[in-house]
Amino acid sequence: MLIVKNIKNTIKYFIIILAISLSLSIQTLKAQEVAIKDIYFHTDISFxxxxxxxxxxxxxxxxxxxxxxxxxxxxxxxxxxxxxxxxxxxxxxxxxxxxxxxxxxxxxxxxxxxxxxxxxxxxxxxxxxxxxxxxxxxxxxxxxxxxxxxxxxxxxxxxxxxxxxxxxxxxxxxxxxxxxxxxxxxEEYNPEIAKELSGTINDDKNIVSSSESLCESNTLIKMADYSTVYYCGADSKRYIFPNEKIFYSWYDDFSDVVILGVKEMEAIPLGGNVTYKPGSRMIKMQTSSKVYVVERGGTLRWVQSTSVAENMYGEKWNTYIDDLPDSLFFDYNIGEEIVST
Structure with a gap:
């Protein structure tokens, strides 16, 4: 019986030591370095x-x-x-x-x-x-x-x-x-970095690749007898440039436009509107005095002061502002305000 008692005590002590070790391990892990690394938030900020x-x-x-x-x-x-x-x-x-x-x-x-x-x-x-x-x-x-x-x-x-x-x-x-x-x-924003990171319209709109191939992804397409130019997305849908200013925020000219036949174009479904390229311009609604910068995915961030606008775009910051028709406002979403750069 003495042997059994000793075994029981040994097991009891082992369990206590194991529990203490586990507790210390947890405390050690939780006490790890809490220094803040300067990182980009790597997904949707609403998650x-x-x-x-x-x-x-x-x-x-x-x-x-x-x-x-x-x-x-x-x-x-x-x-x-x-x-x-x-x-x-x-x-x-x-x-x-x-x-x-x-x-x-x-x-x-x-x-x-x-x-x-x-x-x-x-x-x-x-x-x-x-x-x-x-x-x-x-x-x-x-x-x-x-x-x-x-x-x-x-x-x-x-x-x-x-x-x-x-x-x-x-x-x-x-x-x-x-x-x-x-x-x-x-709350920081750098227009040059925003432009550099914007990539293609596929990247900006997070367009997911499709197994279909109705047009070549990341190309400009139009019909011979029509002036309207579309963007072919990775999902084989065509995206509309609502006006020339939005087009020129992404492209310098129309030299790379691919001509498609009427039936080819009709087979490609519409995917939506293209929004301004991030960092390229500031925009404001025609019925509001608020000025916004554009971030990835058509996210608008209100520029709270002229000094912030000047820090981002220089002394002639007001020449970088485009009026956006109220009808196009719903292509965008509102993000965090910018109070400093």
Whole structure:
């Protein structure tokens, strides 16, 4: 009986020590570096997230932040850097991508989309996981489109979301929550950077590739006897330039327009209106005195003062303002105000 009692005591002490070790591990993880990294908020700013760093998970601790969203929501590069890791073909853990910054910190994106848009078939392939041109070793710019949100890997039962991590050069994770909050509340705006990051109209409108090929993606198209020029999106739909000013915010001239026959054009469905290229111009409604800059996806940000406008566009800032007909206002959405640059 003495032996049994000693065994029981040994087990009891082992359990206590194990509990203490687990508690200390959790506390250590939660006490990790809370320094705020200067990052770009890497998806739709309306998506929700909370501080779950260090939370208990099955056989491990949560080493990132989950941003809950929608299938095919755009994912952007958090920093300037290089794609140091990218899952291709899809692994059992799903599609994922890692960006290494100039300071050797790494930024990890997990559960990238693996489905055909609108389904949960697991057959989406690379084109519905990563943005065009994204592969291991390529350089990316802060805010550049790199992929699409999904539920690949072990997220099938959780819902579409991005698991995002920030790691030190030694691979130690830090809590990304405060960095995400800072990025979300950023009020700065640089027109040149906005233009550089805007990419194509496909990128700006987050147009998802289609299996159909009714016209060549990212080209200008028109019919011979008509003056109207359309943009051919990756979804094989044609997008309208509401006026010349919007057209010239994207293109210098009409030299690359492709002529299509009437039947060819009629077969291509309309996709919507093109909005101003981010950073190119400021705009105002004809019935309002408020002046806005344009960000990706037709997001308007109110410029609160003339000094802010001058800091962005120089002394002749007022020459960069275009009047937008009220009828086109619904092509845009309202974002955060700009109070400084």
């Amino acid at each position: 929700e997230f909370s501080d779950t760093f260090g939370a208990d998970r099955y056989n491990h601790f949560h080493e990132g932040t989950d941003i809950m969203g929608e299938q095919m929501a755009p994912l952007y590069a958090a920093v300037d850097g290089v794609v140091s890791y990218m899952v291709n073909p899809e692994g059992s853990w799903g599609y994922a991508i890692t960006i290494k910054g100039s300071d050797d910190y790494t930024y990890h994106y997990l559960h990238i989309n693996n489905d055909t848009p609108g389904t949960d078939d697991g057959n989406g392939g690379i084109k519905n996981a990563y943005a065009e041109g994204i592969e291991r070793g390529v350089s990316v710019k802060r805010g550049q489109l790199i992929g699409y949100m999904g539920d690949s890997g072990n997220a099938e039962s959780v819902g579409h979301h991005l698991h995002f991590e920030i790691r030190k050069p030694n691979n130690e994770p830090i809590n990304p929550y405060n960095s995400l909050l800072a990025a979300l509340n950023s």
